[in-house]
Amino acid sequence: MKFDTPIPVKEIAALTGATLKGNESLMATGINEIHKVTPGDISFVDFEKYYNACLNSAATIIIINKDVEVPPGKAILVTDDPFSAYVGLVKRFRPYESQNKAVSDSAVIGEGTVISHGAVVGHHVTIGRNCIIHPNVVIYDHTEIGDNVIIHSGSVIGADAFYFKKRANREVMWDKLESCGRVIIESDVEIGALCTIDKGVSGDTIIGRGTKFDNMIHIGHGTVIGRNCLFAAQVGVGGKAIIEDNVILWGQVGVNKDLTIGKGAVVFAGSGVKDSIEGGKNYFGSPVEEARTKMKELAWIKRIPEMWNKIKG
Amino acid sequence: MKFDTPIPVKEIAALTGATLKGNESLMATGINEIHKVTPGDISFVDFEKYYNACLNSAATIIIINKDVEVPPGKAILVTDDPFSAYVGLVKRFRPYESQNKAVSDSAVIGEGTVISHGAVVGHHVTIGRNCIIHPNVVIYDHTEIGDNVIIHSGSVIGADAFYFKKRANREVMWDKLESCGRVIIESDVEIGALCTIDKGVSGDTIIGRGTKFDNMIHIGHGTVIGRNCLFAAQVGVGGKAIIEDNVILWGQVGVNKDLTIGKGAVVFAGSGVKDSIEGGKNYFGSPVEEARTKMKELAWIKRIPEMWNKIKG
Amino acid sequence: MKFDTPIPVKEIAALTGATLKGNESLMATGINEIHKVTPGDISFVDFEKYYNACLNSAATIIIINKDVEVPPGKAILVTDDPFSAYVGLVKRFRPYESQNKAVSDSAVIGEGTVISHGAVVGHHVTIGRNCIIHPNVVIYDHTEIGDNVIIHSGSVIGADAFYFKKRANREVMWDKLESCGRVIIESDVEIGALCTIDKGVSGDTIIGRGTKFDNMIHIGHGTVIGRNCLFAAQVGVGGKAIIEDNVILWGQVGVNKDLTIGKGAVVFAGSGVKDSIEGGKNYFGSPVEEARTKMKELAWIKRIPEMWNKIKG
Incomplete structure (x- = not known):
């Protein structure tokens, strides 16, 4: 900051x-x-x-x-x-300021934007034009949102980074690193219901223009997501990851922190991305491998009994 | 519609x-x-x-x-x-109508039903008798709910279908298919906290009578779930799936879109259902197989080192 | 109770x-x-x-x-x-009492504690000093919260246990066991956004002092979590589990009900803990094994084609 x-x-x-x-x-x-x-x-x-x-x-x-x-x-x-x-x-x-009304006086809301009943807009938030903020969304302080953004009900934008220092000798062992970064949601993004996008520790968590999220997606602190990505429901991405443009993550995919997913990569449902992966390819498994490699591996596993019969014979 | x-x-x-x-x-x-x-x-x-x-x-x-x-x-x-x-x-x-009060004037709420503080009930919603809608639940427009239904806090019923057409040559690549379907929750259903049930693209997403959901369950657009199903926490089901009666899905199971799970099937925790599966059986793995087949497979994998010793010897 | x-x-x-x-x-x-x-x-x-x-x-x-x-x-x-x-x-x-205001008159809130806009505090709830309850959090009746606790937006504390008796001959087959336990959150705990912690069936669900949760974590009824644990996003823990002190669960880990995770155990992302595991070790896989055992197994699977070549030759 x-x-x-x-x-x-x-x-x-x-x-x-x-x-x-x-x-x-x-x-x-x-x-x-x-x-x-x-x-x-x-x-x-x-x-x-x-x-x-x-x-x-x-x-x-x-x-x-x-x-x-x-x-x-x-x-x-x-x-x-x-x-x-x-x-x-x-x-x-960047002191904590308590939130005791639905829309902070310091928030700036663009023309044509709807803030629905029950939504909470924090201090120093900027929202562009023609957005729909559905009921009961919570937008924490300092968040910046572009134009034509839709955020479905119950999503939470800008909660604290999950970042603690271990103090092995203290009774309360995990010492919180207070975060002062922001969330930036670019124009034409749609966020599903009950998603969480955490603020950066000191920099920004960014959701690139035209990216679309289904429901219950979690994005960790400081992660930067490119343009026109498509994430299906229940995807989770750790902190400080870089997801390039046009990446597709199918349902329940988990992505580790501090890695890069290359442009146009597609990760199949339920996979776990542990390390950086190149763009333009399909991936599957936990930890992920190229999908066709993984499929072959699954086929080989099925042949183990046949191998055993050959050996013992 | x-x-x-x-x-x-x-x-x-x-x-x-x-x-x-x-x-x-x-x-x-x-x-x-x-x-x-x-x-x-x-x-x-x-x-x-x-x-x-x-x-x-x-x-x-x-x-x-x-x-x-x-x-x-x-x-x-x-x-x-x-x-x-x-x-x-x-x-x-089916134009968008902004939601600026807790309960829309066009909502019809049955006798004995409690709408708790912070819950938001959209336009043209019908809720039957003796329901409990817990705090901060959001019910989007046109949803229909039967009698004796319990919805726990923070759940979101009827958000938009996650459905986009790819426009490869546009700057904003994913073009939204506006959805006009509904969610129908039949009588005696219980929905846990922080679940999302999306509306159908043009038809209905249906939760059958007597079905019970734990927390954080996501149901995609147009999916039809039978009677007396039991879904544990963090299950995710894609769009237009058919889940027949008496199906049990344990925690964190993921279900692909456009498939059928037969009556009485039981899917063990953490599994991924990629294609249709028959009823009356137990399943495990990702992608799932019959549980006993999968268990044997896991046992065979453990014998690979033993096989290697035989071969090299 | x-x-x-x-x-x-x-x-x-x-x-x-x-x-x-x-x-x-x-x-x-x-x-x-x-x-x-x-x-x-x-x-x-x-x-x-x-x-x-x-x-x-x-x-x-x-x-x-x-x-x-x-x-x-x-x-x-x-x-x-x-x-x-x-x-x-x-x-x-323990009759159901409807919630028609933001903070129940019977709730006791300690000095220096902030209840943010949109948060709902149920009947007979006790919250200690210097807590921050962020917007749109819901705290069900009878919950007890210590000092210096932070709960991020949209989390739901104390929803009903997911516990049903099967009545095979009834039209509505799953008969609800009404729960009368509580949630107890000890001092210095931080709960991320959109978490759910269910109440016990008759006893207490306990989150031990100094434990920190990331977002979208589900804790089942009656589970007891020790001190100074660290759970990453989208972790799910079933009912009546015992998680001892200093346990670390990384993202999307699933934990079965009715088991024990020993002190200081670390479970890697995406794993599924089916049975009790000893403390002081690292675990991976679904079902989990010791991480180094699992890693060896994954390496062996990659050698199957090589084995096949040796056999067929």
């Missing part, structure tokens, strides 16, 4: 209680996870093996749990617990 | 901009997909290989993209784009 | 129309299924093979369909249909 106005790094140091080193006159323009940072951003790192990646990333201000050499032109904020410092900043600059 | 009153075919021709041939004095009594047509209906066909099926079906008025010989007593409406003409008629005769 | 005040067994006999035998001065303190009974409880049994288990259980008052010898100090209530007698008592002592 980007701040509304740049914040002096000294103020960030004061807010986090961290020790500031390096260029003390920098202005922070946003906060982001390491894979989403752009110049001006604050990021954080707490594992030694990722120190270099973070220090050498586009991030200008790095919250870190070791007093390292500061890269030229940057600043570091040294603290025992960078994760908590980062979460504190998210809470400070 | 049937029209409230018959419409002269000349009026249909004017509405669609199509060229009318054949019996110009016909009255259209409804619009339907080819597999649901009855005499008096308008249907459409745009693939040459289905021309004869449509022309020889019960449909009286056929929207078609070729100037063919008109079957005796019928009329054809010739247009470049029958799909769009059909969709235009659906929009004209 | 326990009664608010003890009820004389004679009154229970009158309510059920059953014949009372044994100690006629007993006071009933609650009603429970056989696996949940404690002294003072009424339970029921209608299959001869379970007679002894029920008569010798902690239950003090047994509804039974045979005139058997009464265990010392107990009472029996003889009736043709113990199931219906039990259901009648549940309806009498």
